[in-house]
Amino acid sequence: MTLGGKIRQSAIEDGGRGDIYLTESVRCGGGARENVWKRSKSDSTSSDPNGNSNSENKTHWKPFSTQNSAFDEYYKEQGIVTAEEWDTFIEVLRTPLPAAFRINPKGLQEDQKESGIFEVCSQFCEDIKSQLENDFMNSLKAETTDGGEVEAIRPLPWYPDNLAWHSNFSRMQLRKNQTLERFHEFLKLENEIGNITRQEAVSMVPPLFLDVCPDHFVLDMCAAPGSKTFQLLEIIYQSTKPGSLPDGMVMANDLDVQRCNLLIHQTKRMCTANLIVTNNEAQHFPGCRADKNGSKASEMEIEPQISQLLFDRVLCDVPCSGDGTLRKAPRYVEEMESRDGQWAP
Numbered sequence: 607m608t609l610g611g612k613i614r615q616s617a618i619e620d621g622g623r624g625d626i627y628l629t630e631s632v633r634c635g636g637g638a639r640e641n642v643w644k645r646s647k648s649d650s651t652s653s654d655p656n657g658n659s660n661s662e663n664k665t666h667w668k669p670f671s672t673q674n675s676a677f678d679e680y681y682k683e684q685g686i687v688t689a690e691e692w693d694t695f696i697e698v699l700r701t702p703l704p705a706a707f708r709i710n711p712k713g714l715q716e717d718q719k720e721s722g723i724f725e726v727c728s729q730f731c732e733d734i735k736s737q738l739e740n741d742f743m744n745s746l747k748a749e750t751t752d753g754g755e756v757e758a759i760r761p762l763p764w765y766p767d768n769l770a771w772h773s774n775f776s777r778m779q780l781r782k783n784q785t786l787e788r789f790h791e792f793l794k795l796e797n798e799i800g801n802i803t804r805q806e807a808v809s810m811v812p813p814l815f816l817d818v819c820p821d822h823f824v825l826d827m828c829a830a831p832g833s834k835t836f837q838l839l840e841i842i843y844q845s846t847k848p849g850s851l852p853d854g855m856v857m858a859n860d861l862d863v864q865r866c867n868l869l870i871h872q873t874k875r876m877c878t879a880n881l882i883v884t885n886n887e888a889q890h891f892p893g894c895r896a897d898k899n900g901s902k903a904s905e906m907e908i909e910p911q912i913s914q915l916l917f918d919r920v921l922c923d924v925p926c927s928g929d930g931t932l933r934k935a936p937r938y939v940e941e942m943e944s945r946d947g948q949w950a951p
């Protein structure tokens with residue numbers, strides 16, 4: 607399991623000292639998620655039953671260390687980061703990762719894009735964009751004036767149609783006051799029903815480079831937990847008429863069956879029939895037989911020489927070091943150790 611898939615976390619930096627405080631998302635009884643702070647044992651009597659945090663009780667929470675000499679030693683041994691770049695590297699790892707999310711454009715039609723008539727076919731997408739541009743961009747700006755940030759939220763300039771957004775707020779900041787909480791609730795709700803997907807900006811890049819068309823068959827070889835699978839589905843749906851299915855499809859594969867489960871949970875928000883989830887080793891992925899032109903099963907039996915299914919695009923998002931996750935989950939800096947030459951929590 608990669609670090610990213612292990613736990614959903616967010617961090618907030620404590621003003622002057624550079625210590626990083628961590629919030630964890632935990633599953634509560636009814637399936638709802640609530641943020642809690644990690645506390646030292648001696649603080650057990652001062653808990654806030656509502657999980658609220660403020661500047662008064664913040665002093666009770668234990669900061670996670672962002673120092674680990676074994677981590678430094680391991681990295682220096684690899685020779686990946688030069689001595690001159692070392693301080694910058696560590697500084698970047700200590701900087702919390704900005705939150706980003708993408709609007710699901712399902713049903714946005716190319717021809718309607720030109721004529722400017724979006725309302726009927728992609729009502730949700732346009733409503734969400736309008737709410738972000740006309741409501742939250744202004745109301746959240748007021749929240750950042752003393753924090754020095756100019757733009758609280760903004761579209762990522764390199765993502766088409768202003769569909770991907772960057773937010774300067776951490777999860778804890780989003781809970782700080784009513785205006786931010788309203789934005790937080792908006793994000794949570796729209797994410798739950800599939801209108802937006804929270805995904806790191808850098809993770810949105812590879813599916814864009816694939817230049818996927820609505821009729822493409824795409825194989826996502828290391829797909830869980832499914833952020834890029836969801837994005838690929840969005841792309842194949844983007845020019846499809848509402849009420850009809852795209853000609854393309856995504857086959858999403860992962861070696862880890864539990865992570866396949868996560869993937870299914872993520873992608874069911876898309877309500878699509880154009881997704882197949884498989885559980886195989888990518889290096890031994892079996893050949894698939896199917897007729898892209900849509901022969902019926904009965905016809906396939908009559909014609910067993912049906913050709914091997916070829917994919918138009920293959921995305922292989924192989925496991926990475928996971929070090930970037932330290933920016934979201936700084937406690938791993940302290941917890942990680944080198945085992946058999948592998949760096950793991």
Ligand SMILES: C[S@@+](CC[C@H](N)C(=O)[O-])C[C@H]1O[C@@H](n2cnc3c(N)ncnc32)[C@H](O)[C@@H]1O
Nearest residue numbers: 828829830831832833834861862887888923925
């Ligand atoms: C970086 S993560 C993929 C993230 C995913 N593409 C996303 O955007 O949400 C790498 C994935 O590769 C899977 N994996 C590792 N070895 C694999 C293998 N031999 N075959 C297929 N999947 C593998 C892991 O289970 C993990 O889910």
